[in-house]
Amino acid sequence: MxxxxxxxxxxxxxxxxxxxxxxxxxxxxxxxxxxxxxxxxxxxxxxxxxxxxxxxxxxxxxxxxxxxxxxxxxxxxxxxxxxxxxxxxxxxxxxxxxxxxxxxxxxxxxxxxxxxxxxxxxxDVRKYPARMPEESDLERVVRGSRDNFVETILFNANLLRRRVRDPKLRMEMLQVGSRSKTDVAVVYIKDIANPRLVDTIKEKIKAIKMDGLPMAEKSLEEFIGPGSFWNPFPRVRYTERPDVAAAHLLEGHVLVMVDTSPSVMILPATLFHHLQHAEEFRQAPLIGTFLRTVRFLGVAVSVFLPPLWLLVSLQPDLLPPDLSWIGPKKLGAIPLAVQFIFAEMGIDLMRMAAIHTPTALATALGLIAAVLIGEIAVAVGFFNPEVILYMAIAAVGIFATPSYELGMANTLVRIALLIGVGLFRLPGFVAVTLGTFLLLLTTKSFGLPYLWPLIPFNGSALKDIFVRPPVPLQKLRPRALHPLDLDRQPYPEPARKPLQREKRIWPQFMEDEDDNHEK
Known part of the structure; x- marks a missing residue:
């Protein structure tokens, strides 16, 4: 030997x-x-x-x-x-x-x-244990496909190939973990995706020196995700729907699939990517726009409604006289700010209990939460009725957020706002709001500004964020991704001149991000 x-x-x-x-x-x-x-x-x-x-x-x-x-x-x-x-x-x-x-x-x-x-x-006669593709519990739609990703990477690759039958579709297999040897696939369309982005992702994956990835895609994200580890806002988007993944591939995004996980990472991703849902594109454009508007309002209400009500309750002079009815009718035995914090903890506790509760006992859990806790807590004066109402509205807004990760980040922002208002009133609300905005402003996802197309401003792209565009009008891919092929639909003669490829390569931002990444 x-x-x-x-x-x-x-x-x-x-x-x-x-x-x-x-x-x-x-x-x-x-x-x-x-x-x-x-x-x-x-x-x-x-x-x-x-x-x-x-x-x-x-x-x-x-x-x-x-x-x-x-x-x-x-x-x-x-x-x-x-x-x-x-x-x-x-x-x-x-x-x-x-x-x-x-x-x-x-x-x-x-x-x-x-x-x-x-x-x-x-x-190679592998036969991994696998379940059949079933509809995801997190991304349900009224109309649409029900075949979602599973824990076997080969099945997931087949689901993508079925939707994108392009010979330029590339699925490069890498292995991560000196002991686990986890299969990781980098998926992109060769003549669309920016090669600089693809190379950066592959280099970061190859640079991982770890014995294993027991938590699959989440462990991988913490290695390759740009920015601070302690930033709560998600820099990658997860999806379990192959149609959503295929749509992002055709826009110029890169997918990362990890074996043993039904979730696929979409890179890069902005704040507004986390607010989109497949249901909007399964309905007529006007209905999709309505659904998107309601969802945006629900997310905003879930973050700002409880802190704003607490603020006007602690500082009634901020309201005009004809809106004085908004404040609490009577104060409870516990300060309002503490009531909100307790209610927030209670909702999160109930959410976790619902995840771990067997289906047969879910109804009993709901009765306990609604009757034994909610109504009795109000009856004995532990909570004000308004606190329960506004926290319930906030919880509905969080559940309406398409991205589970963004919903949890918004929960932390709401808690920070409640604490800031409880301690410092209006200055606390303004300080936490500005701090959150600055955090969003300085966050990037693989070089893409997190608030794009709001900052930096792009009017046409921002319009497509708030108004679901009809498919025949989606002629161009997002310029912020710097795709090699910008056109999604052929233009009639005379065709306009294509952009020079060397002008589509991303600027020198990757090294700056690596320098700022926490070790």
């Missing part, structure tokens, strides 16, 4: 290779690692595989074909004859490094080692 640094060359002696792999995989200690000795054309051979990750019927067929081989069938050029002619399967690869052979075994492939050959034949 020849060892060159981290490479362990395959030896021509079968026993040497088998002993090394058995020691590396712990054959005999791990019940699911299987070794199978066979005779192949008069030669000794050994198969290594993980029980439960291989397709039994295919391997039965291959072994049956091996049993018919005679010694004279593999002469001359025995390895090439076996590899090209008698291994009757599509996905086959030869490996000359035992480390790579072991990696393929633990990924679910079968390693065939034959005495006298200095290469291992890896047969």
């Amino acid at each position: 020849t060892i060159l640094g981290d490479i362990v060359k395959v030896d021509k002696k079968l026993d040497v290779n088998v002993d090394w792999i058995m020691e590396e995989l712990g054959v005999g200690q791990s019940f699911d690692v299987i070794r199978r000795d066979i005779t192949l054309a008069g030669r000794r051979a050994t198969l290594f595989y993980i029980n439960g990750l291989v397709k039994d019927e295919i391997m039965t067929y291959i072994l049956t074909s091996f049993s018919r081989l005679e010694e004279e069938d593999l002469t001359p050029n025995a390895f090439l004859q076996l590899y090209n002619k008698y291994v009757s399967y599509i996905q086959v690869e030869d490996v000359d490094d035992l480390h790579k052979a072991v990696d393929k075994i633990v990924c679910g492939e079968i390693a065939l080692i034959v005495d006298g050959f200095n290469k291992v034949i890896a047969i």
